[in-house]
Amino acid sequence: MRISLVSWFIFSLFIATFFSMAAISVSGQCQREQQQLLLGFKNSLNSSLSAKLGTWNQGTDCCSWDGITCDTSGRVIQLDLSSQRLSGETNNSNSLFRLRHLQTLKLAHNTQLGGQLPESIGNLGQLTWIELWSCKFTGPIPKTLEKLKRLIHLDFSHNNFFGPVPKTLEKLTQLIYLDFSYNSFSGPLPSFASLRNLSELILARNQLNGPILSTNWSSLPNLVSLDLRRNSFSGTVPPTLFQSESLKEMALAQNQFSGGFGEVEGEVSSQLEVIDLNHNGLEGQFPMFVFEIKGLRYLSLSWNKFSGVIPLNAFQKLKNLSSLDLSYNNMSVDSTFTNLPFPDVYELNLASCNLTKFPEFLKNLSFLQDLDLSNNRIHGQIPSWIWTPHLFHLNLSLNFLVELERASNMSPYMGVLDLHGNQFQGKIPFFPPDVRYLDYSNNNFSSVIPSEIGDFLNSCDFISLAGNNFHGSIPESLCSNFHLAVIDLSNNSLSGSIPHCLLTQMSMWLGVLNLKQNNLSGIISDTFSEHCGLQTLDLNQNRLGGKVPKSLANCRMLEVLDLGNNQIEDTFPCHLNSTSELRVLVLRSNNFRGDVNCAANTTWPMLQIIDLASNSFSGKLPQGLLMTWNSMKANKFEPYSPHLRYEFPLLTGIYFQDSVRVTMKGLELDLVKIQTFFTSIDFSSNKFEGHIPEAIGDFKALYLLNLSNNALTGPVPSFLGNLPKLEALDLSNNHLVGQIPLQLANLNFLSFLNLSNNELKERIPLGTQIQSFSEASFGNNAGLCGRPLEVQCDSPPVSKDGPSNSGTGKHVNWNFVSVEIGFVCGIGAVILPLMFCKRWRIGYYKCTDGVVYKFFPKLDPRNRTRKTISHWTPGRRL
Numbered sequence: 001m002r003i004s005l006v007s008w009f010i011f012s013l014f015i016a017t018f019f020s021m022a023a024i025s026v027s028g029q030c031q032r033e034q035q036q037l038l039l040g041f042k043n044s045l046n047s048s049l050s051a052k053l054g055t056w057n058q059g060t061d062c063c064s065w066d067g068i069t070c071d072t073s074g075r076v077i078q079l080d081l082s083s084q085r086l087s088g089e090t091n092n093s094n095s096l097f098r099l100r101h102l103q104t105l106k107l108a109h110n111t112q113l114g115g116q117l118p119e120s121i122g123n124l125g126q127l128t129w130i131e132l133w134s135c136k137f138t139g140p141i142p143k144t145l146e147k148l149k150r151l152i153h154l155d156f157s158h159n160n161f162f163g164p165v166p167k168t169l170e171k172l173t174q175l176i177y178l179d180f181s182y183n184s185f186s187g188p189l190p191s192f193a194s195l196r197n198l199s200e201l202i203l204a205r206n207q208l209n210g211p212i213l214s215t216n217w218s219s220l221p222n223l224v225s226l227d228l229r230r231n232s233f234s235g236t237v238p239p240t241l242f243q244s245e246s247l248k249e250m251a252l253a254q255n256q257f258s259g260g261f262g263e264v265e266g267e268v269s270s271q272l273e274v275i276d277l278n279h280n281g282l283e284g285q286f287p288m289f290v291f292e293i294k295g296l297r298y299l300s301l302s303w304n305k306f307s308g309v310i311p312l313n314a315f316q317k318l319k320n321l322s323s324l325d326l327s328y329n330n331m332s333v334d335s336t337f338t339n340l341p342f343p344d345v346y347e348l349n350l351a352s353c354n355l356t357k358f359p360e361f362l363k364n365l366s367f368l369q370d371l372d373l374s375n376n377r378i379h380g381q382i383p384s385w386i387w388t389p390h391l392f393h394l395n396l397s398l399n400f401l402v403e404l405e406r407a408s409n410m411s412p413y414m415g416v417l418d419l420h421g422n423q424f425q426g427k428i429p430f431f432p433p434d435v436r437y438l439d440y441s442n443n444n445f446s447s448v449i450p451s452e453i454g455d456f457l458n459s460c461d462f463i464s465l466a467g468n469n470f471h472g473s474i475p476e477s478l479c480s481n482f483h484l485a486v487i488d489l490s491n492n493s494l495s496g497s498i499p500h501c502l503l504t505q506m507s508m509w510l511g512v513l514n515l516k517q518n519n520l521s522g523i524i525s526d527t528f529s530e531h532c533g534l535q536t537l538d539l540n541q542n543r544l545g546g547k548v549p550k551s552l553a554n555c556r557m558l559e560v561l562d563l564g565n566n567q568i569e570d571t572f573p574c575h576l577n578s579t580s581e582l583r584v585l586v587l588r589s590n591n592f593r594g595d596v597n598c599a600a601n602t603t604w605p606m607l608q609i610i611d612l613a614s615n616s617f618s619g620k621l622p623q624g625l626l627m628t629w630n631s632m633k634a635n636k637f638e639p640y641s642p643h644l645r646y647e648f649p650l651l652t653g654i655y656f657q658d659s660v661r662v663t664m665k666g667l668e669l670d671l672v673k674i675q676t677f678f679t680s681i682d683f684s685s686n687k688f689e690g691h692i693p694e695a696i697g698d699f700k701a702l703y704l705l706n707l708s709n710n711a712l713t714g715p716v717p718s719f720l721g722n723l724p725k726l727e728a729l730d731l732s733n734n735h736l737v738g739q740i741p742l743q744l745a746n747l748n749f750l751s752f753l754n755l756s757n758n759e760l761k762e763r764i765p766l767g768t769q770i771q772s773f774s775e776a777s778f779g780n781n782a783g784l785c786g787r788p789l790e791v792q793c794d795s796p797p798v799s800k801d802g803p804s805n806s807g808t809g810k811h812v813n814w815n816f817v818s819v820e821i822g823f824v825c826g827i828g829a830v831i832l833p834l835m836f837c838k839r840w841r842i843g844y845y846k847c848t849d850g851v852v853y854k855f856f857p858k859l860d861p862r863n864r865t866r867k868t869i870s871h872w873t874p875g876r877r878l
Contacts (some may be wrong), residue, residue, distance in 0.1 A: 030062035040095035050084035089115025122147040211235030260284025327351035335359035431456035448472035464488040497522035516540040564588035574598035595619030603628035626695035680704035728752040
């Protein structure tokens with residue numbers, strides 16, 4: 001027995017050695033040329049953080065380097081440097097693209113590696129596999145990509161590529177996998193008819209548009225997965241997609257598809273497992289043919305315009321169905337059946353489906369994990385049987401529920417409970433154990449917040465008690481929860497001071513602190529953590545005093561800071577110069593004073609909403625600071641996050657929605673969703689003086705500008721007419737002089753204008769838009785005239801489209817010009833003959849004298865001669 005064991009050991013050692021030697025022989029010794037090309041590629045990058053590139057040394061065999069695989073001839077055939085924290089840019093001269101025997105290229109997840117993909121990639125004709133996802137590549141796809149005839153796997157997702165999806169992709173006939181998602185590709189979808197081997201086509205989250213009917217989907221016999229989500233595709237959904245014999249996953253959500261499905265001719269596919277058409281414009285009756293797709297597992301038709309009544313008992317045919325979403329259409333759901341079984345789904349979303357009670361069939365869903373019955377008309381009590389053993393996500397918000405019946409066997413996995421917008425009263429009924437997201441906001445709770453709330457919610461990430469009648473102080477036990485990322489206690493009657501612990505250790509992991517519209521007093525503690533992670537701090541409409549804390553500058557991730565409507569006495573917070581992510585700054589209605597001219601190192605390039613109204617700021621408007629607000633200069637394309645919000649990394653699809661109140665068109669408006677492209681400036685009711693800065697003329701994305709009730713001087717600048725997005729302009733109650741510039745008549749989106757109470761003069765420019773405003777928009781400007789004022793101008797109206805004098809830039813009034821010409825001609829006709837013709841001169845004098853003597857006879861010398869003779873006879877005494 002011992003001999004057999006020894007023999008077996010020797011035999012095993014021999015076999016292991018043999019295969020090790022065989023494995024080594026597969027990869028030959030690296031060729032010198034290949035080694036030099038690899039070292040050149042390494043030197044072109046910043047590779048100091050790469051563990052793999054640390055093994056690339058001149059004195060070792062390059063085939064033994066990490067990330068490198070060679071063939072038997074010592075030529076590099078595989079390069080894998082994924083997730084190596086590489087940075088730098090590639091170009092045509094990069095030695096990487098001279099590794100002509102390369103078959104696999106993997107540089108994925110190097111988020112600082114990019115530049116424009118060079119044409120020289122076409123030199124790598126042996127490539128079969130490319131992975132460049134999650135890098136920083138940009139520009140259009142080079143045309144030379146068509147030379148890579150052997151490609152079977154191409155992944156350029158999560159980059160910044162733009163331009164059209166190249167039609168030359170049709171030449172890559174061996175392609176099996178194509179992923180261009182999360183880029184900025186635009187234009188129509190090319191035909192992929194020649195890619196008969198294509199199995200997965202992923203183009204999600206781009207800017208592609210047009211119909212997709214032009215693609216012959218039936219010519220792709222191996223297509224298994226089609227993902228075109230989050231684009232701008234339009235037209236109808238091709239019926240052939242529902243008849244494909246290979247397609248299993250069809251994701252067309254969040255596009256602009258419209259119309260109905262009509263009748264799908266022939267049999268539908270039994271292979272389809274996923275249909276995702278949510279957030280489109282599909283309409284008509286519910287597509288009944290889906291009940292014939294026996295293999296269907298996932299069906300989402302939410303946020304469309306389907307109408308009619310859907311009998312839920314028809315879904316019994318879909319035995320494999322595990323997820324159903326019919327929310328937010330124009331249809332009603334009939335849930336009255338009791339005898340027929342419903343598929344044992346784990347996800348059921350019937351929000352806004354005109355339900356009036358809890359469907360009875362829910363009792364039989366033993367594996368239900370996600371239930372959304374929000375925005376219906378369900379009254380009364382929440383039944384105990386709703387708490388199924390596996391329930392994780394329950395959304396019953398926006399109903400008419402008044403009472404909650406708690407079950408003894410509540411799911412220990414309950415992670416999300418949303419009951420906001422109902423009619424619960426009194427005390428908070430209970431706190432589910434280990435809940436991660438709890439929303440009791442906008443009910444009628446009226447009690448103190450339990451002092452031990454932090455102990456109950458020791459695993460909670462999100463808690464909202466906003467919009468109730470809670471009173472008393474904020475419990476300090478909230479600070480004992482190290483998981484809390486969002487605390488929203490706004491719009492209650494809470495009093496006392498803000499617990500210091502919320503601003504010290506809590507600010508390290510807290511992302512949102514919203515305490516607005518309460519009765520909080522005292523000062524804002526200057527104890528923000530050095531590692532502050534706050535993204536939103538909203539303390540609007542309280543009674544807080546003191547100063548803006550210096551330590552708030554530690555919150556480098558801060559996006560929304562709202563301290564408006566308090567009693568803060570301070571100067572402008574220039575010390576927040578490190579908060580480069582700041583998007584919203586509201587200091588309205590406090591006791592701020594002094595100028596707002598900060599040092600050159602204070603820049604807020606992301607700032608989109610600033611409100612300094614109703615303070616005592618003085619001095620000139622801050623030209624230097626305004627020049628750093630890049631987000632106001634041009635619209636920034638942000639396809640992934642159209643609104644400011646705080647997203648939870650561990651709770652998919654759940655987020656806190658930032659909001660702010662702005663004064664627009666004379667009214668206070670609550671922006672429940674702050675769109676990332678909305679920009680506004682409100683400096684009204686202060687003591688600013690001087691001219692309106694030229695920097696504002698660059699704010700092409702500005703929607704609202706309010707500089708009213710200040711001491712501004714100078715003219716209304718003409719560059720305001722170059723702000724194409726401007727909807728509201730208020731310059732009233734200043735000392736502005738001169739004319740209203742003609743350029744203001746070009747603001748097509750302007751719907752509110754107030755120039756009253758200034759020192760403006762002359763005619764109001766003509767233009768359809770500017771003439772539509774009321775007389776009050778121009779009132780109390782003594783020198784103004786013309787419509788819509790009743791004061792008429794002396795001269796005929798000056799048309800902005802009329803002829804102009806190129807030398808002066810002013811319009812010519814021909815009435816005045818004709819008078820001057822006539823006067824000159826008349827004088828010339830009289831004076832010239834008198835100067836050069838003696839007879840004319842003598843006759844003119846006689847004629848003139850005759851007229852004069854007729855009216856004044858005593859001046860006639862002939863009368864004087866006769867009188868002298870009669871009175872002076874000789875010898876007679878007078």
